[in-house]
Amino acid sequence: MVFPKLVIQTGIFAYAVSSVTAVDISVSSTGGNATNGHQYGFLHEDINNSGDGGLYAELIRNRAFQISEGFPATLDAWHPINGVELSLKNLSIPLSDVLVTSMNVAASPEQGEVGFFNDGYWGMDVKASRKYSGSFWVKGAYSGQFTASLQSNVSGETFGTANITSQSTAGEWTEHEFELTPSKDAPNSNNSFVLTFDASGVSGGSLDFNLISLFPPTFRGRKNGMRTDIAEALEQFHPTLFRIPGGNMLEGLTNRSWWDWKNTLGPLKNRPGFTGAWGYQQTNGLGLVEYLEFAEDIGMEIVLGVYDGLSLNGDITPESQLQYYIDDALDEIEFIRGPADSKWGSVRAELGHPDPWKLQYVEVGNEDWLSGGWETFKEYRFPNFLSALNEAYPDIQVISSGSYYDGYDIPQPAGGDYHVYAEPDTLVAEFNKFDNITTPHIIGEMAAIHPNGGSGWDGPQQPFPWWGGTIGEAVSLIGYERNQDRIIGAAYAPIIRNMNRWQWAITMIQFTADTVTRSTSWYMWELMAAHTMTETLPATSQFDPLYYVAGRNNQTGGHIFKAAVYNSTDGVDVPVKLAFEGVAPGTSGELTILTGPEDPYGSNDPYTGVNVVKTSKTTIRSDKSGNFQFNLPDLSVAILDTSPATTRRWNRTTRRKT
Ligand SMILES: *[C@@H]1O[C@H](CO)[C@@H](O)[C@H](O)[C@H]1NC(C)=O
Ligand SMILES: *[C@@H]1O[C@H](CO)[C@@H](O)[C@H](O)[C@H]1NC(C)=O
Ligand SMILES: *[C@@H]1O[C@H](CO)[C@@H](O)[C@H](O)[C@H]1NC(C)=O
Ligand SMILES: *[C@@H]1O[C@H](CO)[C@@H](O)[C@H](O)[C@H]1NC(C)=O
Ligand SMILES: *[C@@H]1O[C@H](CO)[C@@H](O)[C@H](O)[C@H]1NC(C)=O
Ligand SMILES: *[C@@H]1O[C@H](CO)[C@@H](O)[C@H](O)[C@H]1NC(C)=O
Ligand SMILES: *[C@@H]1O[C@H](CO)[C@@H](O)[C@H](O)[C@H]1NC(C)=O
Ligand SMILES: *[C@@H]1O[C@H](CO)[C@@H](O)[C@H](O)[C@H]1NC(C)=O
Ligand SMILES: *[C@@H]1O[C@H](CO)[C@@H](O)[C@H](O)[C@H]1NC(C)=O
Ligand SMILES: *[C@@H]1O[C@H](CO)[C@@H](O)[C@H](O)[C@H]1NC(C)=O
Ligand SMILES: *[C@@H]1O[C@H](CO)[C@@H](O)[C@H](O)[C@H]1NC(C)=O
Numbered sequence: 001m002v003f004p005k006l007v008i009q010t011g012i013f014a015y016a017v018s019s020v021t022a023v024d025i026s027v028s029s030t031g032g033n034a035t036n037g038h039q040y041g042f043l044h045e046d047i048n049n050s051g052d053g054g055l056y057a058e059l060i061r062n063r064a065f066q067i068s069e070g071f072p073a074t075l076d077a078w079h080p081i082n083g084v085e086l087s088l089k090n091l092s093i094p095l096s097d098v099l100v101t102s103m104n105v106a107a108s109p110e111q112g113e114v115g116f117f118n119d120g121y122w123g124m125d126v127k128a129s130r131k132y133s134g135s136f137w138v139k140g141a142y143s144g145q146f147t148a149s150l151q152s153n154v155s156g157e158t159f160g161t162a163n164i165t166s167q168s169t170a171g172e173w174t175e176h177e178f179e180l181t182p183s184k185d186a187p188n189s190n191n192s193f194v195l196t197f198d199a200s201g202v203s204g205g206s207l208d209f210n211l212i213s214l215f216p217p218t219f220r221g222r223k224n225g226m227r228t229d230i231a232e233a234l235e236q237f238h239p240t241l242f243r244i245p246g247g248n249m250l251e252g253l254t255n256r257s258w259w260d261w262k263n264t265l266g267p268l269k270n271r272p273g274f275t276g277a278w279g280y281q282q283t284n285g286l287g288l289v290e291y292l293e294f295a296e297d298i299g300m301e302i303v304l305g306v307y308d309g310l311s312l313n314g315d316i317t318p319e320s321q322l323q324y325y326i327d328d329a330l331d332e333i334e335f336i337r338g339p340a341d342s343k344w345g346s347v348r349a350e351l352g353h354p355d356p357w358k359l360q361y362v363e364v365g366n367e368d369w370l371s372g373g374w375e376t377f378k379e380y381r382f383p384n385f386l387s388a389l390n391e392a393y394p395d396i397q398v399i400s401s402g403s404y405y406d407g408y409d410i411p412q413p414a415g416g417d418y419h420v421y422a423e424p425d426t427l428v429a430e431f432n433k434f435d436n437i438t439t440p441h442i443i444g445e446m447a448a449i450h451p452n453g454g455s456g457w458d459g460p461q462q463p464f465p466w467w468g469g470t471i472g473e474a475v476s477l478i479g480y481e482r483n484q485d486r487i488i489g490a491a492y493a494p495i496i497r498n499m500n501r502w503q504w505a506i507t508m509i510q511f512t513a514d515t516v517t518r519s520t521s522w523y524m525w526e527l528m529a530a531h532t533m534t535e536t537l538p539a540t541s542q543f544d545p546l547y548y549v550a551g552r553n554n555q556t557g558g559h560i561f562k563a564a565v566y567n568s569t570d571g572v573d574v575p576v577k578l579a580f581e582g583v584a585p586g587t588s589g590e591l592t593i594l595t596g597p598e599d600p601y602g603s604n605d606p607y608t609g610v611n612v613v614k615t616s617k618t619t620i621r622s623d624k625s626g627n628f629q630f631n632l633p634d635l636s637v638a639i640l641d642t643s644p645a646t647t648r649r650w651n652r653t654t655r656r657k658t
Contacts, residue, residue, distance in 0.1 A: 022576060023575070023577070024540065025561075026540050027537050027578070028581050031538045032538060033484060040525055042495040043247055044291075045494070046282050048501050054227070054496055055234075059124045060193060062075075064211050068279065071281055075088060077120070079117050079192075082112065083111060083114070084114045088104070089103075095173050102210040103209045107199035112198065113197070117151070117192040117195070118192060118193045120191070121513060122189070122513050123189035124150065126182050126186035130181065132180045132214055135177045136209055137209065137269070138174060139207070140202065140206060144166055144198045144202075145163045146165075146197050147196045148161065148214075149161040149196075150192070159182040159186050160180050162180040189512065189514040222293055224268065229511075233518060235297075237525050240299065242294075243442070244302065245305060246259065247305070247366055247445075247493070248367075250307060251311050251371070252276075253275060257275045260274070263284050268285060272284065289351060292336065292353075295357075302360075304333075304361065308382070309325050309381055310373035310381070319376075319384070330392055340355075363399040363417060368381070403417055404439055405418055406418075415439055418433075418441050418443050419443070421449045424452055428475045428547075428567075430479065431479040432479060433479060434479065434486065434487055435483060440486045440487070441487055442488045443491065446492060448473050464505065465603060468600035471524075471596075474637045475566055479547070481549045495507060497510045508525065517605070520613050523611070524637050527592060530639075531553075534553050546576065550562075558643025561641075563639075564636070567635075571634045572634065576628075576632060577629050578629075579622070579627045579628070580642070584626065585625065585626045589628060590640070591628075593636050595635065596612055596636075600635055
């Protein structure tokens, strides 16, 4: 659909030539509400390799020989070098109780340099200048060197090598660690990790390997951490709310395969992995501590989902067995924020985190209104969790995984969670949705996914976020932000998409082994999240086609106005006349306007990253009556911020401009 061309120039005072009357907005200086400062964020879970093979920086696929459905052993991703025989063995001495299957590499002495390679998650990004950190466990008598290298899977060219002197013996497992710095960049991502050894130095005819791992430099240098480029694309939209660990991943396919946080702690050899919710093996490498450290690094508030006795297949825990899961949730909370001398707080301290993390929001389950869970959720699961959590942690805001709108009169003092995947018209129509709801809510998952036209839930999704959808999201976000005294925050979901294996098309960020691209929605969320209000302020309300919220930030001293225009009459610009009570005439403010391509169905190119979102920044001044006057084009998003240094960013950790 092509919209009419803009007929009126954008610019200060240009409204005077418009035949359209200006939207006249006056903002009071009193009567507002304090905000919590974390309105914008995202949900992360390992949907179709967006954790393993995605945000989690591990380059080796299938490092512990598991594929799933209860994790039957596999050599998937492993390939022999120089005619060796690779096989799986459950040795009488396993690496650990949970990683019991290892890879046996059998070679006769005259075979010379032998080994195996792993082709990664659709390749591996290899760059000179990066120091890769590797490790592997081996058992078997070998005197000699191991050679680790990164090679092209296409040409065989070697980009970097490390020699590791064997410490391996026949009687036990020995870990070998190494660093590898390539001497040149690989031309593409079709690369493999190669590990070889000299067969003539082996006695016994074979060696056994397990937990073979390789990490590029990670975000903030965290061991076992996040992939830098993806983490940076997330950090750069200034998220302040982080909902983990799902989503469906929390619930699991059955009540024997949910995301059990206790399996995600400590050394990798003690993490069994699990079947996940999308049919492939998940390593448990991206565990609770890794998520918490990531939240800490970026300055995000956690919304922690706890398993509540509902899985995707409809397994429901009877009330007589529910206490086990309530206790498990209490243990998890104690692990996160209990004192270092408490039972689980001491486990945290042993893992190197004596100081408690902050945890203010705990969500019970995920989408309990699905999978046949709603009746038992309302009847006994939620009430039992709520009273136990409230009693142990009165300051924690407990959240029901369903909302007021799913038909639950949520018992107080709990909050709700509303999920919306919709077409832009719906997101716009829901602008007022939370105006009269007194219960606090998070918007735990949201995104524009369908084109306008009522295709319904099962209808086709757009192939990528598109500008019209982004504007729909902006209108809903502004609606939430107007109700910041009760709306805890909104989370985009799912957040990232592995372009090699995806199920859900619409994500804020897309990636391959060596690329990361930002969608139209990323640019809008970035702008919205960059201007934090500490207080909303009452403003004249005449919405449609202009939707807005006003407030101020008590640290920057700025007054803030956020707006979006959706379907103006004949597509003309909307003139705005805006006055903040108490803001002197002649005050300057920075006006940022985002506009999109002429075709509202235009998307950012997920392969090249070509961005169709245009950003204009101008400094404008209020006139002698104190009015800021400007025009906003149809399908635009805008922020006016009068803080003296609007080019600087609000740092949520320090609560200061940086
Ligand atoms: C600024 O606003 C926040 C949130 O509303 C509030 O917690 C804080 O006390 C305020 N600070 C000052 C100096 O008014
Ligand atoms: C070896 O261990 C795997 C688990 O990794 C298990 O699925 C398999 O049944 C075991 N095989 C044998 C022969 O015990
Ligand atoms: C490189 O890897 C990609 C993804 O696995 C594959 O589609 C492509 O065909 C490969 N290219 C070559 C030259 O092997
Ligand atoms: C790498 O090469 C192996 C065979 O040599 C092949 O099976 C695999 O698909 C290749 N991987 C990629 C990512 O191209
Ligand atoms: C590894 O060892 C081989 C042979 O011993 C040697 O040629 C090579 O330079 C060494 N590589 C590194 C990175 O030390
Ligand atoms: C994503 O995961 C689902 C569930 O395992 C699977 O059915 C689907 O094929 C996956 N999508 C792709 C493109 O691999
Ligand atoms: C697991 O689900 C089954 C129903 O499918 C139920 O009978 C059983 O009690 C559940 N177990 C637990 C511990 O929740
Ligand atoms: C909220 O309540 C006001 C006052 O009763 C009413 O005018 C308005 O229509 C209600 N809004 C919604 C979305 O229900
Ligand atoms: C402040 O909160 C009250 C109670 O929720 C609400 O009625 C009022 O509209 C809010 N004011 C602003 C400016 O958000
Ligand atoms: C807005 O305009 C688009 C494109 O013409 C159309 O699909 C959509 O239904 C309109 N929505 C409303 C609420 O007018
Ligand atoms: C905010 O300030 C803290 C403390 O000085 C710093 O560590 C952090 O990097 C800053 N965050 C951003 C996004 O600049």
